[in-house]
Every structure is written in C-alpha cells, then in structure tokens.
Amino acid sequence: AQSVTQPDIHITVSEGASLELRCNYSYGATPYLFWYVQSPGQGLQLLLKYFSGDTLVQGIKGFEAEFKRSQSSFNLRKPSVHWSDAAEYFCAVGETYNTNAGKSTFGDGTTLTVKP
Amino acid sequence: NAGVMQNPRHLVRRRGQEARLRCSPMKGHSHVYWYRQLPEEGLKFMVYLQKENIIDESGMPKERFSAEFPKEGPSILRIQQVVRGDSAAYFCASSPQSNTEAFFGQGTRLTVV
Numbered sequence: 523a524q525s526v527t528q529p530d531i532h533i534t535v536s537e538g539a540s541l542e543l544r545c546n547y548s549y550g551a552t553p554y555l556f557w558y559v560q561s562p563g564q565g566l567q568l569l570l571k572y573f574s575g576d577t578l579v580q581g582i583k584g585f586e587a588e589f590k591r592s593q594s595s596f597n598l599r600k601p602s603v604h605w606s607d608a609a610e611y612f613c614a615v616g617e618t619y620n621t622n623a624g625k626s627t628f629g630d631g632t633t634l635t636v637k638p
Numbered sequence: 639n640a641g642v643m644q645n646p647r648h649l650v651r652r653r654g655q656e657a658r659l660r661c662s663p664m665k666g667h668s669h670v671y672w673y674r675q676l677p678e679e680g681l682k683f684m685v686y687l688q689k690e691n692i693i694d695e696s697g698m699p700k701e702r703f704s705a706e707f708p709k710e711g712p713s714i715l716r717i718q719q720v721v722r723g724d725s726a727a728y729f730c731a732s733s734p735q736s737n738t739e740a741f742f743g744q745g746t747r748l749t750v751v
Contacts, residue, residue, distance in 0.1 A: 526680075556739065565642075565729060565744040566681070612680055616739070624671045624733045624740035625694060628680035 524549040526615050528629035535603050536637045543598040543632050545613030554616030554623045555596045557587055560631075561609045569611075572596065573623075583607070608636045640664070642732050642743035643712075650749045657717040657724070659746045663732030670713045671740055672705060675727040687713060720750045 525548045535541050547553060554573055558566040570581025577589040587598045596613060610633050614626040643662040651657050663670050668689050673681040686694040687707035698705070702720075707713040717724055727747045731740035 554739070558742075563747075566742040568739060568741070571739050614681075622686070622694075622736050623738055624669055624731060624736065625683055625686050626681075626740075627683070628673075630680045 524553065524615050524617070524627045526613050526627050526629035528611075528613055528632050530632045531630070532633045532635070534635040534637060537605050538602050541598075541600045541603045541607070541634070543611050543613075543634070545596045545598065545629060547594050547596065547613070547615045549594075549615055549618075551618055552591065553618050554626075555587075555589060556614040556616065556626065557581065557585070557596070557598045558612045558614060559583075559609045560612065566612065569598070603634075603636055605636045605638065608634055610634070642667075642730055642741055644728075644730050644743035644746050646746060647744060648747050648749070650751060651720050652751055653721060654719050657720050657748055659715040659717075659728050659730075659748070661713040661715070661730030661732075661743060663713070663730075664734075664741060667732035667734050667741075669733045669736055669740070670707050671731040671733075672713075672715050673729045673731065675729060675745070677726070681729060684715075717748075720748075722750050724748060725750045 527546045557569040572589045610631045612631045613629045616623040616626045670687045672684040675681045683697040685705045702718045704716045727745045729745045731742045733740040
C-alpha cells in the first residue's frame with residue numbers, strides 16, 4: 523500500500539530564512555505528487571504538483587519542490603519565508619496505476635511557525 | 639467559476655442523530671472525492687464518485703456511512719447514528735477528469751455532542 527511520511531511534525535523558522543519541508547513516499551511506480559497548504563479552519567490549497575517531466579516544479583507563493591526518484595522524496599522549498607506562510611503543509615501521493623490523481627494518500631502534515 | 643462548495647461549514651449533532659454533508663463540485667467537474675480529517679491528522683480518503691456511480695469506496699467505514707452523487711444536485715455524505723468518534727472535518731474535492739488534480743472545498747466540521 524502507498525504511504526507518505528512527513529518526518530517533521532513542527533518546524534520553526536525566522537522570517538526571511540529559507541525553508542525545506544521533507545516528504546518521503548512509498549509507491550510501486552512514479553506517483554502523482556502534491557503539496558497542499560492549510561490555514562486553521564480552512565480547506566486545502568494546492569501549492570504545486572508533479573505528474574511527469576521536469577523534476578523541479580515551481581508552484582504558487584514562491585514555493586518549489588524537487589522530485590527525486592532514487593530517494594522517493596518530494597521536498598518542498600522556499601528561499602525566503604514570509605510571516606503569512608505560517609500554516610500546515612501536507613504532502614500527498616495520487617494513484618497513477620489507474621490514473622486516479624484525485625484519490626490521494628496524505629502525510630500527517632508539518633506545522634510551520636514563522637518567527638518575526 | 640465558483641470553487642467547490644460545501645455546506646454546512648459547521649454541523650453539530652447529538653449522538654444517534656444523522657448528519658448530511660453536501661458538496662457541489664466545480665462547474666464541469668464530474669468526479670467527486672470525500673476525505674475525512676481527524677484532529678491533528680492528515681486527510682484520509684473515504685470515497686470516489688462519478689455521476690450516479692460509486693467508483694471506489696475503499697476508505698468508507700463499513701457501517702453507518704454512505705455517499706451518493708445523483709444526476710442532478712450535490713454529492714451527499716450521510717452518516718447515520720453519529721458517535722463522538724465521527725467528530726472531524728470532512729472535505730470534498732472535485733476534478734474534471736480522473737488524471738487531473740482535485741480541488742478542495744472548505745470542509746464541513748462535524749461535532750458530535
């Protein structure tokens with residue numbers, strides 16, 4: 523069965539510092555890969571996605587992620603964090619074997635706190 | 639183009655009552671997914687529907703839970719005889735095709751008292 527691991531439950535960074543959120547997955551093939559952000563009491567907003575092609579993916583709000591097949595990882599990065607980035611971040615894997623991108627397995631999330 | 643609309647946003651039910659959660663997908667989207675998020679956890683897939691058909695219900699609890707997506711109207715997630723453990727946020731997502739990403743609604747937060 524597929525699984526997603528986000529090793530860091532909580533990360534604190536200073537405003538303006540760089541950020542990397544880790545995501546490792548287990549899947550029998552190359553999956554669809556997603557990063558979502560969730561603010562308290564809100565729904566999920568898609569930051570970026572990987573389906574195929576270039577392994578470095580650019581997203582909204584200045585985020586990027588790199589798919590590394592050899593490490594089964596899809597880490598999220600941002601060069602300079604803003605206070606408004608404080609939220610919970612979820613990595614997710616969608617099914618490719620039946621091209622079902624909408625059926626995803628989510629990690630447990632990483633809560634980002636931004637210090638002024 | 640309005641996003642995925644879920645209502646109500648908040649729902650309080652007493653133990654033993656029924657909860658009905660509605661989801662109107664984005665215009666042109668015929669694929670609907672329901673997820674449940676327990677406190678301090680990630681989202682867990684429940685069910686995948688297309689118009690009038692349940693495609694994958696592998697994440698649905700065996701009892702008390704049902705889902706439908708009729709030809710006309712919103713998708714409905716129904717929970718009968720709710721228990722405290724059903725308290726969670728329930729999210730709906732929709733997509734135009736199965737091989738594209740799904741867009742999420744704001745969720746319905748169910749509290750069972």
